Amino acid sequence: MNQESISQSIAIVHPITLSHGRNAEVWDTDGKRYIDFVGGIGVLNLGHCNPAVVEAIQAQATRLTHYAFNAAPHGPYLELMERLSAFVPVSYPVAGMLTNSGAEAAENALKVARGATGKRAIIAFDGGFHGRTLATLNLNGKVAPYKQRVGELPGPVYHLPYPSADTGVTCEQALKAMDRLFSVELAVEDVAAFIFEPVQGEGGFLALDPAFAQALRRFCDERGILIIIDEIQSGFGRTGQRFAFPRLGIEPDLLLLAKSIAGGMPLGAVVGRQDLMAALPKGGLGGTYSGNPIACAAALASLAQMSDENLATWGERQAQAIVSRVERWKAQYPFIGRLTGVGAMRGIEFVNTDGSPAPAYLAKVLEAARNKGLLLMPSGKARHIIRLLAPLTIEAEVLEEGLDLLEQCLAALN
Numbered sequence: 001m002n003q004e005s006i007s008q009s010i011a012i013v014h015p016i017t018l019s020h021g022r023n024a025e026v027w028d029t030d031g032k033r034y035i036d037f038v039g040g041i042g043v044l045n046l047g048h049c050n051p052a053v054v055e056a057i058q059a060q061a062t063r064l065t066h067y068a069f070n071a072a073p074h075g076p077y078l079e080l081m082e083r084l085s086a087f088v089p090v091s092y093p094v095a096g097m098l099t100n101s102g103a104e105a106a107e108n109a110l111k112v113a114r115g116a117t118g119k120r121a122i123i124a125f126d127g128g129f130h131g132r133t134l135a136t137l138n139l140n141g142k143v144a145p146y147k148q149r150v151g152e153l154p155g156p157v158y159h160l161p162y163p164s165a166d167t168g169v170t171c172e173q174a175l176k177a178m179d180r181l182f183s184v185e186l187a188v189e190d191v192a193a194f195i196f197e198p199v200q201g202e203g204g205f206l207a208l209d210p211a212f213a214q215a216l217r218r219f220c221d222e223r224g225i226l227i228i229i230d231e232i233q234s235g236f237g238r239t240g241q242r243f244a245f246p247r248l249g250i251e252p253d254l255l256l257l258a259k260s261i262a263g264g265m266p267l268g269a270v271v272g273r274q275d276l277m278a279a280l281p282k283g284g285l286g287g288t289y290s291g292n293p294i295a296c297a298a299a300l301a302s303l304a305q306m307s308d309e310n311l312a313t314w315g316e317r318q319a320q321a322i323v324s325r326v327e328r329w330k331a332q333y334p335f336i337g338r339l340t341g342v343g344a345m346r347g348i349e350f351v352n353t354d355g356s357p358a359p360a361y362l363a364k365v366l367e368a369a370r371n372k373g374l375l376l377m378p379s380g381k382a383r384h385i386i387r388l389l390a391p392l393t394i395e396a397e398v399l400e401e402g403l404d405l406l407e408q409c410l411a412a413l414n
């Protein structure tokens with residue numbers, strides 16, 4: 001692979017060149033086949049080249065490939081927003097806008113939160129990830145490599161510990177840290193919004209403590225502070241439901257969507273309370289490409305396949321296969337730590353004998369697995385957690401084959 005013309009600041013996990021893919025398999029330009037447990041980092045919940053998505057893209061490409069929605073609306077955008085507002089499980093009527101990416105959705109949510117509340121400060125969480133643009137960088141709860149060498153970032157942004165059974169941080173500890181924040185660092189009247197992932201993606205597939213989410217919802221309701229939930233990675237069936245936030249027992253004010261919304265086409269969305277989404281002046285939201293008709297057509301074809309029944313069946317099948325394997329591996333291999341996450345959104349932690357993160361073990365497994373024909377993706381603050389993101393539509397035998405390959409790599413490491 002000739003990389004001279006590629007920025008050296010892009011870190012490449014797998015130094016191969018892909019040629020084509022089908023459902024949960026991809027092939028490189030040498031013809032080598034891989035089982036894909038990366039899924040384009042959570043974009044391909046419905047698999048590579050999902051036939052209905054491909055058909056919708058092809059049909060739309062012959063009708064209208066682009067029109068800036070701000071200049072003149074087009075059918076696929078209108079249809080998708082109507083479909084999305086029915087798909088998002090909240091008790092209030094929503095309005096929204098489409099974007100090109102997840103980070104752009106987060107950026108726009110920050111603008112909306114500022115515009116609607118007239119306040120500035122945002123509270124995010126340790127280990128969280130919301131994007132690589134300047135404002136979203138500051139939200140990320142991890143410095144290296146994202147925030148290095150880029151200087152001052154848009155703020156103010158503060159971070160709290162992320163309470164989760166997967167991290168061992170309790171609800172009480174997080175609430176105590178919040179008390180401290182508002183007595184030592186920041187006036188609570190200045191807070192526009194809290195932002196979090198219900199299950200952290202980049203952070204290592206860590207599930208938020210529902211008790212904390214409920215306490216936070218009460219706290220915010222009493223003070224006119226917004227809650228922005230980022231379902232960019234956890235949404236569209238990854239946890240076995242449309243979204244992960246209902247298991248927290250709360251509703252967001254603004255919801256961020258992207259990745260598996262459109263079966264591989266670049267698309268994101270911010271949806272939320274109608275009054276909030278009207279807080280900025282006309283022209284305050286928009287973008288030349290956002291809500292591209294082909295991406296919208298792909299999203300409509302994706303959503304048509306995401307019935308609650310399909311999502312539950314796919315999620316449960318994948319979760320069962322993963323949980324039973326990893327429980328066995330935990331007993332067999334001392335370097336396997338926690339199985340993090342919920343549903344089919346699962347992370348496998350690698351630890352040293354003292355329980356500390358073991359990224360070196362993970363790196364060895366990643367390489368060995370690739371050589372055997374299995375693509376894996378790291379995550380976690382120390383990059384010591386393999387996040388499993390195989391398409392939900394993966395054939396049962398391909399899933400088992402992939403888990404067999406992973407098992408062979410673990411046995412070789414023992």
Ligand SMILES: Cc1ncc(COP(=O)(O)O)c(C=O)c1O
Pocket residue numbers: 041101102103104106129130131132197201202230231232233234258259
């Ligand atoms: C939870 C979450 N939010 C935001 C983003 C940023 O999305 P994008 O890469 O499309 O800008 C990501 C990307 O991995 C993500 O996982």
